Amino acid sequence: MNDRQDALFRSLADPTRRAIFEQLCKQGEQTVGTLTNAAGVAQPTVSKHLAVLKQAGLVRDRHAGRQTHYSAQVQGLSPLMDWTREMAGFWEGRLDALENLLTRIDQ
Numbered sequence: 539m540n541d542r543q544d545a546l547f548r549s550l551a552d553p554t555r556r557a558i559f560e561q562l563c564k565q566g567e568q569t570v571g572t573l574t575n576a577a578g579v580a581q582p583t584v585s586k587h588l589a590v591l592k593q594a595g596l597v598r599d600r601h602a603g604r605q606t607h608y609s610a611q612v613q614g615l616s617p618l619m620d621w622t623r624e625m626a627g628f629w630e631g632r633l634d635a636l637e638n639l640l641t642r643i644d645q
Contacts, residue, residue, distance in 0.1 A: 542595075543617045549594035550618075554579060555587045559596055562610035569605050 550556055558573055570588070574581045588608055591597040595614035600607045 543621055545594045546617050549590050555591055558587055559591055562608060567607050567609040569607055
C-alpha cells in the first residue's frame with residue numbers, strides 16, 4: 539500500500555471524519571460552523587478533522603471573508619477504489635483456484 543492510500547485509509551478510519559465527509563458529499567459545500575453543529579463536537583475538533591481530510595485529498599477549502607467553506611473532493615477516493623479493485627481481483631483468483639481444487643477432489 540502506498541503513502542497516499544495509507545493516508546486515505548487513516549483519514550476515513552475515524553467515524554467523525556467519515557460523517558463529516560459524508561455530510562459534505564450529500565449536502566454540498568458547508569462552513570465549519572455548519573459542520574460543527576452537525577458533528578456534535580467542538581469547532582477546534584472539527585477543524586482538525588477537516589485538516590486531516592484535506593491532507594488526504596478528500597476535501598477542499600474556500601475562504602470567503604471570515605468564513606471557510608469546505609466541499610468534498612470525491613475524486614480523492616480513487617486510491618481507495620483502485621485498492622478495492624485490486625483486492626477483488628486477487629480474491630476472485632484465489633476463490634477460482636479453490637473452486638477448481640474442490641472440483642478435482644470431488645471427481
